[in-house]
Amino acid sequence: xxxxxxxxxxxxDGRTKRTLFCPTCGHESAMDDGWIDDDGTERRRLLxxxxxxxxxDRPRP
Ligand SMILES: [Zn+2]
Numbered sequence: 729x730x731x732x733x734x735x736x737x738x739x740x741d742g743r744t745k746r747t748l749f750c751p752t753c754g755h756e757s758a759m760d761d762g763w764i765d766d767d768g769t770e771r772r773r774l775l776x777x778x779x780x781x782x783x784x785d786r787p788r789p
């Protein structure tokens with residue numbers, strides 16, 4: 729497992745997209761990129777691919 733601290737690359741990628749941040753492990757990624765979408769419940773959940781913690785948990789529309 730490789731952890732890269734590359735703020736320059738993140739900045740170049742732009743912060744205009746919705747970016748989610750995992751408070752548990754610090755994983756950061758665009759909302760539609762890399763997060764695990766848990767469809768197993770009524771709620772919309774996005775899980776962190778790094779630590780598996782729930783980052784987004786809200787009712788489906
Ligand atoms: Zn995490």
